[in-house]
Amino acid sequence: MIIAFACENCAQGSANTAGVLRMKYDHRIKIVRVPCAGRVGPRQIIEALNNGADSVAIIGCCFGACHYNDGNLITLRRVKAMKRMFEELGFDPDMVNMYTARAAEGDTIVGDFEDMSAKTDAMLSKEVSNE
Amino acid sequence: MSKMKVLVRQLNGCNRCAWHLLALESFDSISLIGHSLLGNNDNNERVDAVILTGFATRKDREMLEGFRDRADLIALFGTCPYTGGIFGLANQRGASVLPVEDLIKVDMNIAGCPPGVGTLIETLTKGTSTLMSPLCSTCNREFQKQYLKEIIHTPSWDDSTTCFNNQGLPCSGVVSAECAQRCIDFNTPCRGCVPNVNDSGPGALGYFTSLAGQMDVDTKATEWTTDMLGDKPDEITKGIPDVVGTFFRYTLAHDFKRAGRLPTTGGLCSDIMTGRLIQEAPQIAATIYGSRGISVALTLIEAYENAIGVEPSEKTREIRSELRKIQATWTKLERKPDSKRFAEIVKALKTFAGNEVLSNVYFSGFKVPLKDVEYTFDAYSIREIDWKAASGYAEDENCKVSITVDDRGIIREWSCELR
Numbered sequence: 001m002i003i004a005f006a007c008e009n010c011a012q013g014s015a016n017t018a019g020v021l022r023m024k025y026d027h028r029i030k031i032v033r034v035p036c037a038g039r040v041g042p043r044q045i046i047e048a049l050n051n052g053a054d055s056v057a058i059i060g061c062c063f064g065a066c067h068y069n070d071g072n073l074i075t076l077r078r079v080k081a082m083k084r085m086f087e088e089l090g091f092d093p094d095m096v097n098m099y100t101a102r103a104a105e106g107d108t109i110v111g112d113f114e115d116m117s118a119k120t121d122a123m124l125s126k127e128v129s130n131e
Numbered sequence: 132m133s134k135m136k137v138l139v140r141q142l143n144g145c146n147r148c149a150w151h152l153l154a155l156e157s158f159d160s161i162s163l164i165g166h167s168l169l170g171n172n173d174n175n176e177r178v179d180a181v182i183l184t185g186f187a188t189r190k191d192r193e194m195l196e197g198f199r200d201r202a203d204l205i206a207l208f209g210t211c212p213y214t215g216g217i218f219g220l221a222n223q224r225g226a227s228v229l230p231v232e233d234l235i236k237v238d239m240n241i242a243g244c245p246p247g248v249g250t251l252i253e254t255l256t257k258g259t260s261t262l263m264s265p266l267c268s269t270c271n272r273e274f275q276k277q278y279l280k281e282i283i284h285t286p287s288w289d290d291s292t293t294c295f296n297n298q299g300l301p302c303s304g305v306v307s308a309e310c311a312q313r314c315i316d317f318n319t320p321c322r323g324c325v326p327n328v329n330d331s332g333p334g335a336l337g338y339f340t341s342l343a344g345q346m347d348v349d350t351k352a353t354e355w356t357t358d359m360l361g362d363k364p365d366e367i368t369k370g371i372p373d374v375v376g377t378f379f380r381y382t383l384a385h386d387f388k389r390a391g392r393l394p395t396t397g398g399l400c401s402d403i404m405t406g407r408l409i410q411e412a413p414q415i416a417a418t419i420y421g422s423r424g425i426s427v428a429l430t431l432i433e434a435y436e437n438a439i440g441v442e443p444s445e446k447t448r449e450i451r452s453e454l455r456k457i458q459a460t461w462t463k464l465e466r467k468p469d470s471k472r473f474a475e476i477v478k479a480l481k482t483f484a485g486n487e488v489l490s491n492v493y494f495s496g497f498k499v500p501l502k503d504v505e506y507t508f509d510a511y512s513i514r515e516i517d518w519k520a521a522s523g524y525a526e527d528e529n530c531k532v533s534i535t536v537d538d539r540g541i542i543r544e545w546s547c548e549l550r
Contacts, residue, residue, distance in 0.1 A: 040339035050388045074344040080367045081340045085374040091391030098360040111355025
């Protein structure tokens, strides 16, 4: 399962647009609606992983377009530090990723979704070959 | 009033908390049925309270369930049984350190590394865990609401008024409660041995990286015309080379439930020491090596000083030799543990090292002036240190330490042979 925290402005808007256009995405992705990407931090990411998620992604507004000024930029730093943390624990840093989307263009979030499922597949197949 | 029958059991890890609990003998309201350090005189009778110290593993399940059945109350003393403690860092390399609460139901906990026995007595009398005040509310340093300009690994030694987090040095005081050791009084940032919130590690990491919200971070453009977070090293990854050891030092086993996949180095303590920042290493060594911690921390300091060519002053050497005398007394005491003599050791440690985890002891000198020492501070204060990649070796009567540090300040190889 992939947990995608989608901000309710650009990311959720983009997902709605993609839905109207009947675009498809990986069924393993579960969207969690959040007020802003800045609402998501290490607590939420670790809780998702502790409860069985394979990977976590956060989707916010484009840089400079955050509806709360700089929430997406703050979360960028948090996610970068978390990638480093997973590396230190011997996991793939792709266990957590951060993307952006544009509300008017459904294919931006679908591109994000495709990238996160490709990265998760690569991560899981590496784990299988290691075992 | 009848006396409370109490059994003290040390599980795994260092035995410092068990040493503190020797003092229970002298309380009128308590009758000590058994204590791990005083030999096993426990005849499986029913007791009012079992006090556990040290971290648990899956192997301890049966024993712990036995304690649960025969005791009215299970109390955890120290951070290790509560969250896995500092030994939880070994989970990074596949160990299975667990908080006791993951195995049995627990009635109360007294966190701290080590905590005060007074707090335990107060909690036992009251019947519930006491709510501690947040560490930040007791700290004299001032916090200004502003983003960080840089991330540093040692505080500015002559600044005792600016919040560590403002200086760019991660401090977990925001998620921690007041404790018995008070590292912050010795120019040492808090690493959260008394968690004040349920998930203190992620909380502290989120807090600090939010403060770093304007530092350079790598981003890249995607093929589908948006931007995303990049993978290249940037100021964040360079600034925090040891995320786990900095923010999850006492809570990894509690906060992150998957066993780490790095290969083990062959020993519990070396698994913990490898991967840590050299700047933080003396306090970690003093903590995990328990009753030999003083010796290991000093030898580690000397090994790195030898490697980078730093000469400590004569007065620094003199104070260190006082600390080694304290270690010798403690080692002798191991044969016949005694609470009164241990209290003297703790008092002497506070005089020469600040607190029990040697927060004041550092490379090249001491961080803050010592009380009851007649020399001027200049004679034993920290000198300019050039942190660089190096390998060093040192030994004393208790241990042999060899250490390899890489250019980012991370300990790559660690071996400590105790005699």
